[in-house]
Amino acid sequence: MISNKKIKFPSLFSLAFIALVTISSCKNENKVAEVNTKETAKRPNIIYIMADDLTTQAISAYGGIYKDIAPTPNIDRLAKEGMLFEDVLCTNAICGPSRAAILTGNYSNKNGYYKNESGGKFDKSQWTFPQEFQKNGYQTSLFGKWHLGTEPQGFDVFKYHNSAGQQGHYWNPTYNENGTDVKVEGYSTNLSTDFAMNWLTSERKQEDPFLMVLQYKAPHRPWQPDTKYEKLWEDIEMPYPSTFNDDYKGRELTAGDTEMTMEYFSRRDMKFEEPANLKGKEKIKWAFYGAKPGEIVQPEGMSKEEGRKWRYQTYIKDYLACVKSVDDNIGRVLKYLDDNNLAENTIVVLTSDQGFYLGDHGFFDKRFIYEESLRMPFIVKYPAVVKPNTVNTDIITNIDFAPTLLEAANIKTEQSMQGQSFLPMLKGETPKDWQQAMYYHYYEFPYWHHVQPHYGIRTQKYTLAHFYYNIDVWELYDLEKDPKQMNNVINDPQYANVVMDLKAELKELMKKSGNDKSLADFRMITDKDFGSIVDKKDDETSVQDVLAKKSK
Template sequence: MKNIALLSGAAALVFLTGACQNRKDVRTPKYNIVYIMTDDHTAQMMSCYGSPYAETPNLDRIANEGVRFTNSFVANSLSGPSRACMLTGKHSCANKFYDNTTCVFDSSQQTFPKLLQKAGYQTAVIGKWHLESLPSGFDYWEVVPGQGSYYNPDFITQDNDTIQKHGYITNLITDDAIDWMENKRDKDRPFCLLIHHKAIHRNWMADTCNLALYEDKTFPLPDNFYDDYEGRPAAAAQEMSIVKDMDLIYDLKMLRPDKNSILKATYESFLGRMDKAQRAAWDKFYDPIIKDFYKQNLSGKELANWKYQRYMRDYMKTVKSLDDNVGRVLDYLEKNGLLENTLVVYTSDQGFYMGEHGWFDKRFMYEESMHTPLIMRLPKDFTRKGDITELVQNIDYAPTFLELAGAPVPEDIQGESLLPLLKGEKPENWRKALYYHFYEYPAEHMVKRHYGVRTERYKLIHFYNDIDWWELYDLTKDSSEMHNLYGQKEYEPIANELKEELKRLQEQYNDPVRFSPDRDKE
């Protein structure tokens, strides 16, 4: 049963109306919603989350003027599935978009943009879609095919045309978003705008104006960069190692005619999209680095460190453009008198590894990829500021937006509205555990299938399919998840308790991939 909060003027009036079907007479002010989502932007690369490396003043502005969620997580750490969870408010087992390799999103199913349309909202999505089917439930949309290209990208329009635009993709997506707000919407109606960036996805190609940034920075390797994965065979079997799997040409731009790699042709196709000026600026910057790299002929830990430094610099340069463009959106909203009546949300489709465990990419249920940044600047009627520490998940966005809009929240939505938390309430019955399930195997990076449960202190993971392996972590003592406690006698009561909670969540979400706690004890 879900309740709905109505805001009138500067005061919040709470109506306990029961189930959604009894809320037909509910009325609320029509707040706008601007939802900005990036790809693979991790919290440890945002200064508002304490990053010692990245400076993100415009993202910090959202956090400083609003709220920062410190325990925000995804249900399936992979781009397409994460987006499906966000749109539907349901886990992958319910929305049926399990992975990026075998699934097409059923665009006929219920999504929060469709429900907002019924409530009188204009809806728009601009940028990365990555769900294979075309968008539905939007009055306006313009999306990039697949992953999109950083330079002079293609866009698919509502007329089902594919057009190429000239420029850098983060700028272009923001241009279109601002243009829609300024010129294409009905300004007498509330709106929900989804701004979905390609950045900061692999292969981290920075805008030419930012190429020279951060070259003077040296980044310390994470303490577990040379993780030996003892007691964690699934972690050992991955193919997302900076040392072994990060491509020198595709990822790190060390292109030379006599050098080859599996992804060389793909990288060359990206360069081929550039105009003469863009390519000249690119080559002017990278040519000396390429020459110096091959001259050094690095190997072993020296090569590993070199790859890590280039990765970090490229990633940060891509973040810089993203942060600048978030600032453009905030400035537009403020200049046009929209900021105080708009919920501004910034998040990513999942977290990312910045060398932790020696990795890049995501997928695992470990903290760096399951955890995702989530900051919000609230409308003026909300007074909540600072950190929100409750366990939240990306399935919660849909019911939050619907409740904010005064729209009914269907009972089959699995997420919980964050509105009580945004009002400063401390609900006694707030969830104590989160469910996670990753399905994409075998596939790129070869992360094995697994599901699990995370509480405030503990995490239990079960790797299955071609493996049967359990892992247990005490996050207060081992935040880096280096020491698997499963099977240790003193932790058996905790493991059994977490298995019961895991079974409960699998039944609650009707996930057919289940285990039997009783059988496992045999």
Template sequence: MSESKLYFLFLVAAFAFSCNAKEEQKQPQKPNIIFIMADDHAYQAISAYGGGLNETPNIDRIAKEGAIFTRATVTNSICAPSRAVLLTGKHSFMNGKVDNIQPFNWDQDNFPKLMQANGYTTALIGKIHLDGQPQGFDYSMVLPGQGHYYNPDFLINGEKKRIEGYVTDITTDLALDWLENGRDKEKPFVMLYHQKAPHRNWKPAPEYLTLYDDKEFTPPANFFDEETNYQGRGTAAREQEMEIDEIMRWGRDLMLEVNPNGDSTGLAGDLKRFNPEQLKAWREAFDPKNAAFLKAYGQLDEKTLSMEKKREIAIWKYNRYIKNYLRTIKSVDDGVGEVLDYLEANGLAENTIVVYTSDQGFYLGEHGWFDKRFMYEESFRTPLLVKYPKEIKPGTTIKNLVQNLDFAPTFLDYAGIEAPKEMQGESFRKLVSGESKEWRDAVYYTYYEYPAEHSVKRHNGVATDRYKLIHFYYDIDEWELYDLEKDPSEMNNVYDNPEYAEVREMMHKKFEEVREKYGDSDANDKRFLDEYMEVYNRRNGK
């Protein structure tokens, strides 16, 4: 073969290689995903939402650099079911995890499995609260059950190990270690980074034990709602057991080793988990504050207390609760900052979707309550902040009714993976990028765990941007209707108000439509009630 012909063939090959290289460069780079979920983090306790309770500068960075959702909601406001919905993109009655008691079937499809099968490296770090070995993850290091704040145990791919330190800091360190040393850096990644905090029983980190000691928090305007017997609402509001004043425990929740009557609360046993240094810091922070309270209110006869004194004690309890709750969030915010800084420092920020949310909302004294479970706003709404520089403009606000049902199909959409037909959520990718304004006009809610702690009745319901219709069932049969525009605190049930007759009819129609759309029915309610009561009665020796 002549030299000229060889040179010609070389040029052809070089040109072909160059074209192929350009084609490879044109292939879009799949985004990484970091999904940050706190436990029971109320939107009211994120400063980007304007509640004024605390400052969360690092979580706020996600909103400033991306989007904040003002009507994000959950399908079932309780820990394990919410997480099952996140993973599967299906309502509780479809994925089978309707309460904290029933087992979760890991064999069903979830979005990490699908992303793993399509070239992603995946990790789950922190709290998942679902029994069984997690599926869909190359690496999992999770808390068993609720986990402990101090010196927690972790399950490392199923093997238990105790780690010295504070759980929020440890979870963040594990996440950063996986990002730096554990992931396959040749692949895009998905990391579920889940904090235990601020779940009950709100033990702050050593460095934040005295944070807010110089501040007195004013309870919400409806904090003493119980004094009116929840006038304007129904049986469910009156019979719940989540009042800060009545239900919170002196030891577990309020951090007193001795109650006002002088009896031991059992907290000392809980503190045995602390090492000497941790215990010393704890006692230096809490012993003087506890002594001051007992000096002022110890040995008081609750039966003869004046209304003024009862209110004083209730407000003290509220402050003890809210300060510890916010102290635990300070550590969560610190961790978010560390992860965001890592992405910036390693050139990953531009191509990484960062989500911050909670598994549900939480009561911070509204109606005098703590906890969640209800379809009322503080429990039903959840914080949601998302940033992705390639597609989301800084400072975006989304007012549409997005749910935790939508996470799975959204992440699959970003990754270029078709969502299975059985997934019931919708991708909000085009909504948050501004490409489309089309979205659902109503969301559906279910709650099943009754009878149980906090005594929140079984209920389901539908919500639009303005109205909410709730049906409480099983041992009662009551409907509640709220006009969120006129009554954002849901103080006045207008179901029987003649002025709302047309709205009531419209909402009942909407209720039936969404039940049919998602495949729910009275038969589902009965099935899950029977299954729950069988376990409940067995556990209670009945």
């Protein structure tokens, strides 16, 4: 039955109104989609580059005695187009523990990774910042050195050094590629960059933001340059640091009692030609001769002083030649960003796991709270935010990296970290409540290099340290009057109040970090065998079984 009720059709005005609302709604939806697309596009890409044992003295942007002889133009470009940090400091100046601190944003006592030798494996069940990037839609990748024992977490793709206890080899290295070991022909610095470039070019989704971690083995010991740079400075004598002939007066039991002076280079370090047919333990004994007291490696006929200078010249030329390859490969990465219009929206970070000694105080290696090993090179290029050719002098530590990178990517996390974001500094603004001091703690002893465990506080004016394992020695340095740290003024009466104030501040920092333990507890950490970084020992990780262990 058809109803007699009249059907009411919309008026012309109503139809026009509905059409207008519909069109407006569609436009609004399109605007929302457009805004969301723009917001996604604004999320910066991040390339985090970390060389191993790279130090500020080897980067010409930081100045120093090698800047004209061994310039680093590509690293310097990062500084010219970004921000150079002068006071970024390491909380535990040794490779694995520094990497763990960077990944977690926490001190060694909280992330559980205290030392390299007998330090065990990094606990992969704990949170790390790449996992947060991955969870928030970033493509993530890792290439080069890992050196933490357990499989990297938070990376879609990884390819890391997996020989020599994950130290890796310079030539024809073995990489772990997403769980499978692959030996690759070539020079490691170039190879790691090749893998990174291939991922950037053809493996990642071009429209999505990415976090790429590129970590070079170089310029870590044994300092083997690429073939083209082996004789780069063969005909010149490199300059010597002003503290090269340090006599360690007033620091005899600390700086003066180590195995990281010019007398402790091995045959392998000095590139002596290995006899044919050596295998196993005999091969290792021959290569590492020179690593123990009394085993001096030098050509026959040289005096003690001539031999010392010869070892330095061999070392510094090889080290800087390794840095030369790092600089070249950073140039490759920057060129890719330029050529693909990615430079404006990509954060490029250049750093190291800590500093290093290049003959300063007569040393090589790291570990000490002293400036050359404490200070990390740190440069950030981010054209969208960072003004070019700027310098920051605030105290920043390696546990601050993770929260900063997360905030820069606008990633909010509920994960607690002991570090804090220094993103405002990238914009040229230092928060009024920013830290004015940092807490340092080194635990490993006696291998390698026989450096006494110690903790301390570093402000912009002073360094106070306590060496405690089998000695009880305090040191104080006035960095304004004595930037080279040659004069321990701990017993100078005019610094009595300074010492008292710094000790009180140090105690508070240790309490804040959750590491206000007794010296007996600290010694237990040093003595504890947490295990090996790898399950199966190979030619490098078994060195300590071959070399006679000793204690002083």
